[in-house]
Amino acid sequence: MNPTTATRLAALAGFLAVALGAFGAHGLKAVLEKNGTPAVWQAAALYHLVHAVVLLVLAQRTSVARVPFALFGSGIAIFSGSLYLLAVTNLKWLGAITPLGGVCLLAGWLALILKPRA
Numbered sequence: 001m002n003p004t005t006a007t008r009l010a011a012l013a014g015f016l017a018v019a020l021g022a023f024g025a026h027g028l029k030a031v032l033e034k035n036g037t038p039a040v041w042q043a044a045a046l047y048h049l050v051h052a053v054v055l056l057v058l059a060q061r062t063s064v065a066r067v068p069f070a071l072f073g074s075g076i077a078i079f080s081g082s083l084y085l086l087a088v089t090n091l092k093w094l095g096a097i098t099p100l101g102g103v104c105l106l107a108g109w110l111a112l113i114l115k116p117r118a
Contacts, residue, residue: 001066006059013052013076020084021045028088037087044083051076051105061117068111075104 024032024041032038051072058069079101086094 001064001069003059003061003064006064006069007056009073010052010055010059013055013073014049017045017049017052017080021049024084024087032087035087035090037090040083041087044080044087047083047105048076048080051108054108063117065112065115065117067115068108071104071108071111075101075108077101079105 021042024038024045028041029038032041054072055069055076058065058072079098082094082097082101086092086098
């Protein structure tokens with residue numbers, strides 16, 4: 001993946017993190033309060049935004065570290081995505097999927113520890 005594509009994907013992840021965070025705080029406030037899940041939504045948005053920034057940092061390298069980039073991207077989708085869905089639907093079984101996303105995020109960090117450059 002080239003740095004331009006990686007930057008665009010990172011920017012999209014950041015955009016979605018801010019948009020979903022705001023949507024949860026305002027547009028979904030009543031639903032989240034009814035379900036008792038505002039903190040779940042906030043955790044999803046926080047991890048989403050933090051890791052979108054990590055994607056942006058990785059994208060700015062001359063050579064994009066593909067494995068960590070893919071792991072962080074997958075982690076955002078699975079971890080935050082499952083929490084967003086859980087918060088809105090209150091389907092508790094979605095919580096069983098969340099750790100898989102957490103493992104992807106951890107693996108992305110581990111990949112950077114083991115091989116800091118692409």
